Every structure is written in structure tokens, then in C-alpha cells.
Amino acid sequence: MQYIILDLEWNAAYSRRRQGFINEIIEFGAVKVDGHLQVLDTFSALVRPQVGKKISGKVRSLTNITNEELVGGTPFMQVMSRFRRWAGQAVVLTWGTSDILTLIENSLYFSGSEKIAFLQRYMDLQAYCQYRMGETGGQQMGLSTAAEKLGIDETAFDHHRALDDSLLSLACLRKVWDPGTVGPFIQNAQQQAFYDRMRFKTTIITDLHHPQIRRRDLMFRCEQCGTIARRLERWQLHNKAFRARFFCRNCEQEFIGRVQFKLKYEGMTVKKKVLPLPPAKEEKKAEKKPEEAPPALSV
Numbered sequence: 001m002q003y004i005i006l007d008l009e010w011n012a013a014y015s016r017r018r019q020g021f022i023n024e025i026i027e028f029g030a031v032k033v034d035g036h037l038q039v040l041d042t043f044s045a046l047v048r049p050q051v052g053k054k055i056s057g058k059v060r061s062l063t064n065i066t067n068e069e070l071v072g073g074t075p076f077m078q079v080m081s082r083f084r085r086w087a088g089q090a091v092v093l094t095w096g097t098s099d100i101l102t103l104i105e106n107s108l109y110f111s112g113s114e115k116i117a118f119l120q121r122y123m124d125l126q127a128y129c130q131y132r133m134g135e136t137g138g139q140q141m142g143l144s145t146a147a148e149k150l151g152i153d154e155t156a157f158d159h160h161r162a163l164d165d166s167l168l169s170l171a172c173l174r175k176v177w178d179p180g181t182v183g184p185f186i187q188n189a190q191q192q193a194f195y196d197r198m199r200f201k202t203t204i205i206t207d208l209h210h211p212q213i214r215r216r217d218l219m220f221r222c223e224q225c226g227t228i229a230r231r232l233e234r235w236q237l238h239n240k241a242f243r244a245r246f247f248c249r250n251c252e253q254e255f256i257g258r259v260q261f262k263l264k265y266e267g268m269t270v271k272k273k274v275l276p277l278p279p280a281k282e283e284k285k286a287e288k289k290p291e292e293a294p295p296a297l298s299v
């Protein structure tokens, strides 16, 4: 089994044809490794811009890539073919899915097809590292943050150049690598479903009347006795989640029920949490006049 860690740099360029901005890829960097994560080869290529004639100052200072260097680069579709030959059958990894989305965007723009020919199997390196580090929270971890948490000296890498970022990603992967756990993270990228999933935008549902919200998603049981608790107030939207006070008759205890609905490609996910009611806050709430209460959503 061979793996390729790919990193791209891009520049936001205005396209007259599209009457909008496109993230035009200006650099490919990748490292190929074997199943023990030993380096077999590297790939590095500058892409000659065809949409944005000049790269923005921000990108220039971030990457140190100059316009003069880019003029000597290779057109996007040629780099894609070269990369395909180089990649072979390897599993392709990127840190988060934004590189893949940008590849789809560029392929569509330059070839009219969203299909990425070199992508047969794909793995989101960021999701895997985060899983192995036990960081299962909703926030996606940046590469720098992960490197820091894993005790990797980032200064040894020329950050924000594609090849160095792929090598930094590899250093992170080595810290958490366990061949027995990667299987579920490898996706078949040859089916339309892969592209549909990639392009699907996860949304947080803020309307309790959404047809995929079920009644039982809004019911809460007392954590002590298991009795279905009674909701004491209207649901309130707070930090992209709904919350309300509940009361257990059995234990004569109040608590806060928190529920968040995320519509993902796979369907609706429901995250529920019971939070204890801080006594001070309770008093404060009781003192509050009704007209000062935050806008509530009724069910």
C-alpha cells in the first residue's frame, strides 16, 4: 500500500467568464510513502496562472511565491496529468477536504469535468489525526495546531509552501499512525457519491419544524431516574443549539436540555446533552422581566 500526502496553494482570482472569484491553484506539493510511512518520492510543481495574472500580496507574503516564478510554471491540466502518472494507485491524503474542493473547482473550470482522475481512494488526514488524538469536538483542527499538540517543531518546515506542508502533515501522521485503524477512513473516490458527499455543505438546523426533526429528539429524560422530564420554557436558540429548562417530578430537580441538529450528507445527526442548572443563574433568570427575555422559538 502506498500513500500520497498532497497539499495545494491557491490564489483567489477574478474570472470574467464566471463573473466571480475562483481559487486558482498555483502549486502542488506531495510526498509518497509506503505502509510504514517511509518516504519513497516527492512531487513539487508550480502552476502557471491562467485566470489571475498576478497573485495577491497576501498569498505572495504567505507563500513567498513570486509572479516571476509562476510564469515559468506548468498549466494546470498538464500538472494534473503529470501528477496522475506519478500517483499511480496510491491512496491520496489531504489535510481537511478544502484541497479536494479546490481541485474539483479547478478541474471544472479548466476541463469542464469535476472528476479528479488521480483520485481513486481518498482519506482525510485531518479527520484521522483528530480521531487518533482523541479530539472529537466539532472544530476542525488546523495543521499548525495539530503539529504543536503533537510536539513537532514546525520551524524545521518552510510553512505555507506546498511540499513542506505535506511533509509537516506526514510528521503529524507518523505520530498517530496505526495501520489497523485507517481502513474506515479510506473512501472510494471513483463513485459519484464521493463528489456529492464532498460538495455537500453540512448545515446546522435552526428551525424546529424541520421535517427531519423527530418528536423524541426534543424529549429529555432525567439522568438520575430516567423519567421523562417536563419542559418548563420555550426552546431557545443559543450557540447554534436549542436549549430549555426541564423538570423531573420524581427527583424534583431542574436541568437544562441542549440539542443540536446537523444536516449532513448522510442525514440528520442529533447531539443531545444534559447540563446542570447553575443555582446562581436560576435566580437571575427568575428575576428577569419577560420583556427582557431573549427571543424564543416556540414549538
Ligand SMILES: [Zn+2]
Binding pocket: 222, 223, 224, 225, 226, 227, 248, 249, 250, 251, 252, 253
Ligand atoms: Zn429524576
